[in-house]
Amino acid sequence: MAPLAGIAAHHLAPGGAERFVSTDQRRLPLLERLDRTGVLSLAAEWDPLVAASSSGSPFLTWAWVGSWLDTMGRNADLEVVTARDPASGRLLGVAPFVVKTKRRAGLSYRALRLIGNGAAGPDHLDMPIVADRAVEIGTLLWETLDRDRRWDVIDLDGVAPDGPLARAALRRSTDPGDVVGIACPYLPLAGGWEAVQAGMSRGHRQNIRRYGRKLDTEATGVVERMVTSVGEIGETMSALAAMHQEVRARKGDRGAFSDPALVEFHNAVARRMLVAGRLRLWRLDVAGRAIAVINCFRYGDTVAFYTTGFDAAWSRYGPGRRIMATAIRGAIDEGATEFDFLRGHEEYKQAWGTRLRHDIRLRRPAGDKGRMLWLLRRVAAPLRRRGGRPST
Incomplete structure (x- = not known):
């Protein structure tokens, strides 16, 4: 029987809080489409749901989601549907x-x-759903969204490939669209720092030692430390933003702190992650001033590296390499079993002896306008590659 076969023929109006329930004897979840107030009211239930799911990630926690809603998503057009147990009211997905x-x-x-x-x-990323009902509820939620569709294109980036969202969205292999893998390197930590060093390239291992000794010898007041108080977050994040943007600008990149909305968001995330016990914000200080900062988040047994920056004036001492080593050793010391470098298979990540897995980006048209846009995209692709009009 199809997942929606026993549900009353009633659509959930966008922006409302309407409900429909099962009309047969199965204990189908109670579904509800939430407006912004309803979504914000999920704060206390959100992290327990993520913990009960098989899709753990710092980017699924309320520290991330709530910060986005309060900053970059302040005026967003939300499309959120929840599933609850009809008897207990427990949030299931x-x-x-x-x-x-x-x-x-x-x-x-x-x-x-x-x-x-x-x-x-x-x-x-994923739809957080209790693990023992992930397939059933994931399909139900996705089909509910699709039935009341008010979009032209699906663009889901950074999705966990084996989670309920990927399974539901990819269940029809004949749908047009494309799925692209996103390389996400990671570093196992079970063997400790000695094992990590053994997995590095020889040159990388020697540079960590050489430039570390050089900085300790030639500078005064060299300290590696983790930020543990809310009062330090503002100054540390400001230093991170300035150093990160300077390095990225030299490479011609936009950078993670390129506009005020992003700066506001990153500061909000850092504060919420600290309160939740997930922030791993490390500084490399010389005489009380940060010359490198790395921002990481912990979830479960994994510490995830999110962003970093260093003062280019100190580049001859390898501060970026050193602050990364500090964060990895810190993760080992607190019992983490994995250091996640997240998206991007850059050379500096490979130098640590990383292994590789992939998230996915799923793009797919929906409806007549979406199919027309998809056709235009397919026609335009050869133009972009050749830099001119297609031959006739």
Whole structure:
């Protein structure tokens, strides 16, 4: 029987809080589409749901989601549906999406995206659903969203490939669209720092030692420390933003702190992650001033590296390499079994002896306008590659 076969023929109105229930004897979840107030009211239930799911990630926690809603998503057009146990009221799952209006080739269209996604670039995203009902409820939530569809394109970036969202969204292999793998390197820590060193390239291992000794010898007041108080977050995040943007600008990149909205968001996340016990914000100080900062988050047995920056004036001492080593050793010392480098298979990550796994980005048209846009995209792709008009 199809997952929705026993549900009353009633659509959940966008932006409302309407409900429908099972009309047969199965204990189908109670579904509810939430407005912004309803979504914010989930704060106390959100993290317990994530903990009960098989999709753990710092980017699924309320520290991330709530910060995004309060900053970059302040005016977002939310598309959120919850599933609850009809008897106990327990939250069983959430479909946490947003509809974003965009333009392509002069045409306006609406894209379905995940809450907290976009410029912030989170990874390992999913629909948080209790693990023992993930397939059933994931399919139910996805089909509910699809039936009341008000978007033209699905654009889901940084999705965990084996979670309920990927399974539900990819269940029809004949749908048009594309799925692209996103490389996410990680470093096992079970063998301790000695094992990590053994997995590095020889040159990388020697540089960590050489430049570490050089800094300790030639500078005074060299201290590696983790930020543990809310009062230090503002100054440390400001230093991180300035150093990160300077390095990125030299490479021609936009950077993670490129506009005030992103800065506000990252500061909000840091504060919430600290309160939740997940923030791993490390500083490398010389005479009381940060010359390198690395921002990481802990979830379960994993510490995830999110962003970093260093003072280019100190580059001859390898501060970026050193602060990364500090964060990895810190993760080992607190019993973490994995250091997650997140998306991007850059050379500096490979130097640590990382292994590789992949998230996915799923893009797919929905409805007539979406299919037209998808066709335009397919036609335009050869143009972009050749830099001109297609031959006739």
